[in-house]
Amino acid sequence: MCTRLMSMESFLLLVLCLFASFLACFQGRVAVEGLSSTDIQLNDDVLGLIVFKSDIHDPSSYLSSWNEDDESPCPWKYVKCNPVTGHVSELSLDGLGLSGRIGRGLEKLQHLKVLSLSSNDFSGDISPEKVALPVGLERLDLSHNNLSGQISNSIVNMNTIRFLDLSDNSLSGTVPDNLFDNCFSLHYLSLAGNFLEGNIPNSLSKCLILNSLNLSSNHLSGNPNFASGIWLFKRLRQLDLSSNEFSGPIPEGMSAIHNLKEVQIRNNHFSGSLPADVGLCPHLNRLDFSENEFTGTLPESFQRSNSLTHFSLHNNNLEGDFPQWIGKLSSLEYLDFSSNGFTGIIPSSMGDLKSLNYLSLSNNKLVGNIPLSLAYCTKLSVIQLKGNNFNGSIPESLFNLGLEEIDISDNQFSGSIPKGSGRLFESLKILDLSRNNIRGNIPAEMGLFSSLSYLNLSWNNLRSRMPPELGFFQNLTVLDLRSSALYGPIPGDICDSGSLEILQLDGNSLSGPIPVEIGNCSSLSLLSLSHNNLSGPIPKSISELSKLKILKMEFNQLTGEIPRELGRLENLLDVNISYNRLIGRLPVGSIFPSLDASALQGNLGICSPLLKGPCKMNVPKPLVLDPNAYPNQVDGNEKHNESSIFTKSHHHMFLSVSAIVAISAACLIAIGVLVVSLLNASTRRRLAFVEDVLESMCSSSSRSGSPPSTGKLILFDSESPPDCISSPASLLNKASEIGGGVFGTVYKVSLGAQERMVAIKKLVTSNIIQCPEDFDREVRVLGKARHQNLVSLKGYYWTPQMQLLVMEYVPNGSLQSKLHERLPSSPPLTWANRFKILLGTAKGLAHLHHSFIPPIIHYNIKPTNILVDENFNAKISDFGLLRLVRKLDKHVVSNRFQSALGYVAPELACQSLRVNEKCDIYGFGILILELVTGRRPVEYGEDNVVILSDHARVMLEQGNVLECVDPSMKEYPEDEVLPVLKLALVCTSQIPSSRPSMAEVVQILQVIKTPVPQRMEIF
Structure with missing residues (x-):
């Protein structure tokens, strides 16, 4: 027994000895390989970065150096480690074209201080369930991506964060009230360029050391509570609240922020007077209060803003005299007071603004001359003075500056056009002198403007010929010389550059033929030569203008047939050739078969079922042979002589009849030409006379009947x-x-x-x-x-x-209020309700188009005219009012364009009066796009303009059209939304004949709504 116990003890001692030896060997290995307990944490850094990399797409292999077998990520590209601890402290992947989701891998990097993923294509929800970030972050930059969802109050640790930039994403919803409860370290905050709504949270006022605040380009509303909130940020340097829905007055208190450098609150609904102490900020260099509803005069404190470089107040309701102290703002580089109600003159002290680069005083009530001292502003690049009451001549010294844009249109300037200097020849890109009283020749030196792209001299009294030097412009895209009292021929080399896109010569006294060289204008999309004295045939070379969309030649003296080759112009949207001397058939292709009578009337003999009167054709003359041209070779005898005498006498009789017929026909033609010429000359007066007579008859019948x-x-x-x-x-x-x-x-x-x-x-x-x-x-x-x-x-x-x-x-309001003006507390429209509104609108329009002869045209389809009852049934209002208008004139058309921007069919772009059902169908297509996407038909950004129909068409071609769907719709059936979007693009076709009828639209929508197994393919 004792022996057995001794054996057991020996065995345990042996095991302990072996374990001690193994431990000593392991420690020796650790010492040799330099491992420590810190390396276990470093492996977490590798693991976190590899997990993060697995969730993203790296098309250019920028992260190829990230290897999961490495023991430390410190040598990897775009990764920085703390040299003391060896932990990952910074990860910067800006602008690498990465995509995918951020995921939860970065949560492992517990010592990460800086995370910058800007200017990539990261997407997905940023909710805590989807994205987890280290708790010790001091700088987070996720800007310029495609992240979505609502901002969570746990997205970062506000105790440590100093820099937070979530701008230019697709974030939505409200900003949590308690997000900034502990923002004691926050210096920089940007949430710009998202879809945020609601009020600014009150907790933001706790960020007392904030230097920069940017909340621009959202849907934030209410009053930002300046007095008790933002004005408390004593260290604030930059404030940008632009492009939101803020409203109310701005109280004084801005001067308390001594470090303030930039204030931008443009494109809101701020009202009241400008804060009187705004000019007392000593370091203020950028001030933009434009596109609001401010009233009153400029505070005197502004003249103390010596550091101001950018000063914009355009598009408000300000009034009073233009400030005479403006010259004191010696640092100004950008000045925009346009679209207000300023009066008085421009002071000569304007010449003291030696750094001024941009000047816009357009659309005010200013008077007097342009001060000569303005020529001292040698850095001036843009000058816009249009829409005032300036008079006098244009200072020649102004044309000696290196300007890029001159717009002094719609004033009362007189005198001649200055010739300009070498600096201007090289720099000028835009010149608009239209709607003045300028006289004299167009200077030949204008041909030296090598950079000019836009030239508008219309609505003046030049009384000169068109100089051939106009063809020298190498970059000119728009040439507008309408109603300028020009005469003589159109120069043949006007299109030598090939860059011209718009040529408007209407309302002059130009004569002679249309030059054949017009076919060299390969980029031309609009050619308007109406209301002149042009003669001769329409040149076939116009058929070479493949990009041409609008062709206007009415009220001239053009003759002959319309070249059949013009039928090859597939992009044509509008043609008017009325009141000329044209004859023959219309071209078969393009828009010609669908032209209205108004575009053809007043000609000698155009063949069209729309026109009454003769149809004249240019046909070859019959071949008449002289019987004596080839005399009989048989020798003379009496029979032959008699036969010859008979033949001659018969021939003379034939010639006499032919001569009589020819003379009679010539007389008739001459009389016809004379009558038509007289009719053409008096057409306008006759039309006005007819209208007056009809009104007179109407009045008399009202009295007597x-x-x-x-x-x-x-x-x-x-x-x-x-x-x-x-x-x-x-x-x-x-x-x-x-x-x-x-x-x-x-x-x-x-x-x-x-x-x-x-x-x-x-x-x-x-x-x-x-x-x-x-x-x-x-x-x-x-x-x-x-x-x-x-x-x-x-x-x-x-x-x-x-x-x-x-x-x-209808008490429940319009579609406009439901779609674009709903309160944050109101739920967004569901897909079922949107489809119901679309189908109801289509049925109403179909009833107007197909139940009446002639059809009732709405002409003004837009969300404000679609009313919605409590069950979301659509009710169309304002239909058929076009029937109550005597004549669709320029005033009605231009108001239509302004009130329904984006809904106007392209064929009406030049005020063509051919209003028909296709115009309504185009507007309905835009309505579909607006309902499905939740966006307006035309949206203006700082640098671009987004046309909704074009954007949707491009997205469809790229296979991403469902990305256009309104993000406020949480759920929607793709198998319904996709064909509805396709239907919208068919309805907004540029060619009216390609659009379906409203009956067909109703049929298609009903098919889309049927269950999927029963649905047939409609596109």
């Missing part, structure tokens, strides 16, 4: 006689105004003893039908347009001074 009651309310659905409205203006007070547009203003009004609520539209009196019979007839046609998706017309009120339409009142 029995017109509809004037001064009374006519209700179509009421059997009782209407009461007389003694004072309609009393019903239409400002408080009851609920909207407005091209055709008038809409009011919410209660009528009758039962106080029935209706909407009343007060029509603009300009250009509205003034004949009560015609007005009554047209309104009753619109009143018959009853459909569940149309706002019904209830009646009207008519006097010569006021016309009102009484309509159904």
